[in-house]
């Protein structure tokens with residue numbers, strides 16, 4: 128065994144130790160060169176942030192989340208992050224947790240409080256800790272959107288089952304609800320949009336459509352409340368068709384977030400198509416309105432479809448990897 | 457008639473008995489290897505030369521494989537990710553696949569061909585030419601002299617070579633992404649770090665270590681139990697490669713089930 | 717200081733090779749074992765150092781039963797025994813000098829220089845001086861055989877087992893090896909067992925003879941006794957007359 132061979136073994140071992148050590152540190156985002164400092168922020172809840180997620184200041188990555196602990200009192204969650212020492216701290220700094228992208232990875236953004244004064248920040252007991260606020264998760268948005276769709280669907284059903292004055296009143300209040308929900312939804316969306324992320328764009332648009340649909344539905348049903356004439360009903364149905372169309376488009380948008388959704392959306396599509404055909408039939412004079420609206424198959428299909436959509440959206444949010452892997456392999 | 461019907465079952469039973477006996481003898485050799493660890497004076501001198509043979513000499517083939525795997529992964533990922541999936545997932549795929557699966561397994565398979573065959577052929581030749589008997593008569597415990605340094609060298613060097621292979625594979629995927637896929641380094645690295653867990657590295661190294669252990673012990677096992685001249689040596693070598701490749705794949709599944 | 721083989725039985729896969737072989741090599745004497753090819757001579761020798769375990773019976777070396785020894789004790793015993801393999805069994809991953817030094821490195825506490833000197837000396841004894849750096853694959857069959865002898869005698873063991881030490885050598889080298897065997901026993905008092913087909917050389921080195929035939933000891937006695945025996949099997953063998961053997965069986 129020559130010296131040079133032994134040296135070669137040494138070189139290979141050293142090379143691999145270096146690769147493993149520095150590779151791991153680098154992938155974890157630990158920089159050995161720059162000195163780091165620790166900051167702590169407190170939150171009422173932390174959404175889906177995990178150790179390793181990036182910390183940003185004005186959109187620039189300055190560090191990583193290290194540790195998440197629930198306060199012994201159970202009131203607060205403490206998030207410890209390591210950031211570059213030279214990161215400037217605004218005078219009244221707060222920490223905001225928000226999604227970084229649609230795929231479930233979150234970030235912690237350090238920002239002055241006056242940029243988002245409207246949020247209810249958790250109050251730290253230690254003056255050195257940052258007050259924090261976690262933006263509601265995108266799944267809440269989609270769930271709300273789903274609820275609206277479900278409401279519209281229930282509404283359609285009611286119209287069919289017993290179209291009385293009382294129903295009309297219910298419908299009107301339901302539409303109020305829809306409007307309120309839509310309002311909340313768009314608020315959430317604008318919060319999200321304001322919170323340095325552009326992934327919510329699509330959802331925002333979708334929400335807007337739902338809002339429009341609901342508004343037009345409201346107009347129709349306002350009229351329903353006053354006159355329950357047959358002609359009016361036909362117009363209501365037309366409006367409903369618009370709502371259905373919009374809902375369909377909304378799910379079409381979501382369709383792009385996962386290939387699995389496509390099949391489901393296709394079902395929704397055909398459901399709505401059937402509604403349209405039936406509407407056309409009504410207009411053409413065959414069949415009675417009551418029978419059309421009471422067709423339980425339609426109602427069930429719509430409901431089932433919407434439920435599936437909701438489950439799927441939740442699942443995508445919780446396990447983005449599952450859907451990604453499906454399309455990778 | 458009953459003969460014809462029962463024959464397959466009898467053969468199957470015999471096959472199972474042989475398999476069990478083989479596993480048993482392998483286990484005994486492994487146990488003896490552990491016991492032979494106390495003869496430090498015998499194996500210590502031989503460890504570094506074996507590490508050179510197992511590790512250093514295998515680096516080129518392992519890196520060659522990793523290089524092309526990285527390139528292909530990168531290209532195929534970009535081909536798969538169309539439309540909605542952002543391109544930085546190329547980084548996720550290359551990183552995760554190299555670390556969790558292809559790095560350890562392809563390196564393991566390449567080294568089972570190289571190292572496992574080498575060990576089986578060498579020990580087999582020593583067995584049929586009575587060199588192992590000669591070792592015994594010179595008061596060298598053959599397991600300590602032959603098996604221990606090879607097994608230890610494999611346990612040490614497999615993860616080391618695997619780590620280098622993973623690094624090269626990821627680097628190759630990265631360069632491919634930049635040069636051929638119009639991705640930026642930032643995009644690729646973003647993907648690489650996105651789902652990275654330190655456990656990924658541990659997992660890869662655990663796998664590589666277990667592969668090294670199995671390849672070496674199986675090579676030694678078939679080498680030690682070689683019978684009958686040059687033909688016997690060839691037979692042992694082939695079987696060592698086939699069995700250790702199969703064991704690597706089974707072990708791979710085992711770790712996936714138990715550790716992930 | 718003797719090797720006693722008692723009622724040794726050994727079969728391989730049902731094929732009986734040794735069937736109650738009994739022989740004794742007394743202190744300081746050289747015992748030559750004769751026997752046809754495939755009669756089990758090498759198998760017998762392997763039992764002496766515990767490379768094979770008997771199916772029945774036992775081998776006693778220095779009063780210890782080889783098959784009863786624990787591994788450590790077996791290694792202690794093996795330090796006292798040098799074994800010349802029939803086909804040399806040189807380690808082909810090392811040079812000749814390293815081959816010869818192997819036993820010394822393990823069994824003695826000589827330093828590098830002493831080992832080097834001893835290796836030189838042993839190689840000279842088998843007429844291989846200057847061959848130290850060569851690899852076994854660069855040697856002829858006869859040279860390998862002699863290197864095997866050098867390796868076996870390097871540690872100056874008390875027992876030496878030679879498995880056909882002169883087969884395949886030219887007459888001059890053969891005589892030289894015989895000399896070596898004689899010197900080992902006269903100068904170092906080695907107790908030896910020599911397996912050989914070479915009758916001339918057998919008569920040169922033997923204190924006593926034994927003949928292994930069909931798994932048993934067919935004859936045991938001094939050179940004079942074997943010359944005068946009228947056992948057709950033994951006579952046929954040493955005179956090279958197969959017809960006597962056929963008549964006997």
Ligand SMILES: Nc1ncnc2c1ncn2[C@@H]1O[C@H](COP(=O)(O)OP(=O)(O)OP(=O)(O)O)[C@@H](O)[C@H]1O
Nearest residue numbers: 728729733751752753754755756757758759760802
């Ligand atoms: N490890 C083994 N496995 C199976 N059979 C064996 C083994 N070793 C020896 N034999 C068989 O035992 C018999 C005796 O072999 P051995 O080598 O002792 O013969 P020998 O007397 O030394 O012959 P030769 O003079 O040709 O060397 C042979 O028939 C051989 O086939």
Ligand SMILES: [Mg+2]
Nearest residue numbers: 757758802879
């Ligand atoms: Mg023989």
